[in-house]
Amino acid sequence: MIRFEDVSVTYDGAAEPALVGVDFEVPEGELVLLVGPSGTGKSTLLNTVSGLVPHFTGGTLRGRVTVAGRDTRTHKPRELADVVGTVGQDPLSHFVTDTVEDELAYGMESLGLAPAVMRRRVEETLDLLGLSDLRDRSLATLSGGQRQRVAIGSVLTPHPQVLVLDEPTSALDPAAAEEVLAVLQRLVHDLGTTVLMAEHRLERVIQYADRVAVLPAPGEAPLLGAPAEMMAVSPVCPPVVELGRLAGWSPLPLTVRDARRRAAGLRERLTGPAPRAAGPAAEAAHGPKTNGTPPPARPRGPRWFPGRRKVTAEPAPGSGHAAEVRALTVRRAHTEALHEVGLTLTAGETVALMGRNGAGKSTLLNTLVGLVEPTAGTVRVGGLVPHRTPPRDLVRHVGLVPQEPRDLLYADTVAAECAAADRDAQAAPGSCRALLSRLLPGVPDDTHPRDLSEGQRLTLALAVVLAARPPLLLLDEPTRGLDYAAKGRLVTLLRGLAADGHAIVLATHDVELAAELADRVILLAEGEVIADGPTAEVVVSSPSFAPQVTKILAPHPWLTVTQVREALA
Numbered sequence: 149m150i151r152f153e154d155v156s157v158t159y160d161g162a163a164e165p166a167l168v169g170v171d172f173e174v175p176e177g178e179l180v181l182l183v184g185p186s187g188t189g190k191s192t193l194l195n196t197v198s199g200l201v202p203h204f205t206g207g208t209l210r211g212r213v214t215v216a217g218r219d220t221r222t223h224k225p226r227e228l229a230d231v232v233g234t235v236g237q238d239p240l241s242h243f244v245t246d247t248v249e250d251e252l253a254y255g256m257e258s259l260g261l262a263p264a265v266m267r268r269r270v271e272e273t274l275d276l277l278g279l280s281d282l283r284d285r286s287l288a289t290l291s292g293g294q295r296q297r298v299a300i301g302s303v304l305t306p307h308p309q310v311l312v313l314d315e316p317t318s319a320l321d322p323a324a325a326e327e328v329l330a331v332l333q334r335l336v337h338d339l340g341t342t343v344l345m346a347e348h349r350l351e352r353v354i355q356y357a358d359r360v361a362v363l364p365a366p367g368e369a370p371l372l373g374a375p376a377e378m379m380a381v382s383p384v385c386p387p388v389v390e391l392g393r394l395a396g397w398s399p400l401p402l403t404v405r406d407a408r409r410r411a412a413g414l415r416e417r418l419t420g421p422a423p424r425a426a427g428p429a430a431e432a433a434h435g436p437k438t439n440g441t442p443p444p445a446r447p448r449g450p451r452w453f454p455g456r457r458k459v460t461a462e463p464a465p466g467s468g469h470a471a472e473v474r475a476l477t478v479r480r481a482h483t484e485a486l487h488e489v490g491l492t493l494t495a496g497e498t499v500a501l502m503g504r505n506g507a508g509k510s511t512l513l514n515t516l517v518g519l520v521e522p523t524a525g526t527v528r529v530g531g532l533v534p535h536r537t538p539p540r541d542l543v544r545h546v547g548l549v550p551q552e553p554r555d556l557l558y559a560d561t562v563a564a565e566c567a568a569a570d571r572d573a574q575a576a577p578g579s580c581r582a583l584l585s586r587l588l589p590g591v592p593d594d595t596h597p598r599d600l601s602e603g604q605r606l607t608l609a610l611a612v613v614l615a616a617r618p619p620l621l622l623l624d625e626p627t628r629g630l631d632y633a634a635k636g637r638l639v640t641l642l643r644g645l646a647a648d649g650h651a652i653v654l655a656t657h658d659v660e661l662a663a664e665l666a667d668r669v670i671l672l673a674e675g676e677v678i679a680d681g682p683t684a685e686v687v688v689s690s691p692s693f694a695p696q697v698t699k700i701l702a703p704h705p706w707l708t709v710t711q712v713r714e715a716l717a
Contacts, residue, residue: 610623
């Protein structure tokens with residue numbers, strides 16, 4: 149169905165090619181997963197299938213790519229639209245209408261399908277992706293994860309023979325991701341659809357792949373083979389594979405089920421003391437680690453709230469916390485996005501804000517940074533009322549890295565963005581650039597931000613916000629588009645900031661990030677706090693939000709491969 153014949157791609161002005169020596173075939177009805185560190189050319193390879201490379205991006209394409217017999221060098225993207233459906237990393241860039249239902253129908257209208265066919269396929273897709281309740285919603289009002297599902301649905305309705313997906317689950321909660329992947333499986337197995345997909349969250353997708361193509365490093369030809377074989381040599385791998393490597397299992401497990409069947413001996417070796425978390429959550433249980441000052445009071449263990457009865461730990465007035473939220477309610481049109489939320493954020497604490505798409509996570513972050521005015525209740529950040537504080541004053545107290553990093557980026561080059569960030573933050577020249585180099589080595593100063601990948605733009609936005617070193621740092625889906633190495637660098641940086649006294653809140657669907665970094669997890673559902681407690685206690689009790697290591701080694705409370713490695717050592 150897809151054939152790559154000695155394909156190389158070099159962009160205009162680039163010193164080295166983005167892709168080299170790609171030569172393999174994707175048969176009809178297979179799901180092939182592209183794996184590799186950021187910058188190895190995964191998105192470029194996907195774009196050669198849809199014809200975006202070179203017709204839209206420019207550059208030089210050598211070799212030949214054919215899709216269903218059509219040569220992409222001689223067929224432009226619109227001439228491949230009936231065969232190839234493409235979903236990129238940024239859902240907003242795909243939308244051309246205003247509402248969910250219109251967006252699902254648009255692709256079929258462009259192909260001239262009959263109205264009766266269009267109506268039936270729209271209804272099928274709404275049901276497949278769990279979008280029926282959103283059919284009349286404006287796309288502008290959807291959460292990031294909801295937009296991702298609509299973007300996927302919009303390319304499914306024309307029934308393409310080939311689906312090209314770039315990070316399709318990056319903005320989805322675990323349950324929604326499973327739904328989307330189940331749909332892809334059904335398309336592959338029942339309809340013979342061919343799927344070529346790049347995804348950094350391998351823990352979600354590796355078990356669904358028929359074959360894996362590993363792009364090991366920039367400028368190196370890809371390796372293609374069975375998933376277990378490729379995971380043995382891949383520079384990136386999910387926690388289940390990393391644990392298998394640590395334990396010496398062969399062949400390597402790809403699923404939690406396979407790993408649990410082999411983990412009995414490992415569980416016996418891990419019968420010592422349970423891992424101890426760092427930070428304020430650990431102090432609440434084990435005592436403070438500095439100067440004998442008692443930590444702020446917080447309930448121990450998760451707090452589950454039945455119905456709409458509110459049981460919150462309200463802060464005392466003037467208690468000096470990084471942020472204090474009391475009985476916060478936010479209404480938008482006819483929707484109550486947040487309902488009587490109460491929480492306290494403490495200096496040096498890292499909090500993971502979790503919950504399904506549309507639960508209110510982004511709304512809570514936007515309220516803390518002053519972009520949304522409370523309908524009822526109060527919000528204090530460093531003693532200030534965010535929505536009443538001028539941005540130039542608020543930036544020194546709280547900073548937000550949004551889901552869409554382009555909202556923060558307006559300059560023509562990376563260097564200009566960093567210089568502007570230093571000026572706005574009144575930081576020493578070069579501060580932002582140094583942060584960016586630490587997080588994302590090798591990005592040239594003269595690169596335009598729009599030419600960066602989604603993960604690279606997110607990292608640049610993070611460096612821009614961190615230039616002001618705000619005491620409260622908010623990140624909305626901070627690992628979207630990041631590979632495991634980049635995520636590791638982010639974790640190291642955020643741990644350093646927390647150790648320096650910064651309070652950090654991560655709105656995330658990345659359960660592995662929460663397990664690795666967070667002292668505390670707050671679960672939201674329909675705008676309400678339904679659980680708030682130490683990470684180990686909240687995620688272990690949640691089938692949806694438990695990390696892979698926890699599922700494999702249960703009932704032992706291990707969260708990460710790092711904890712297991714340290715215990716074995």
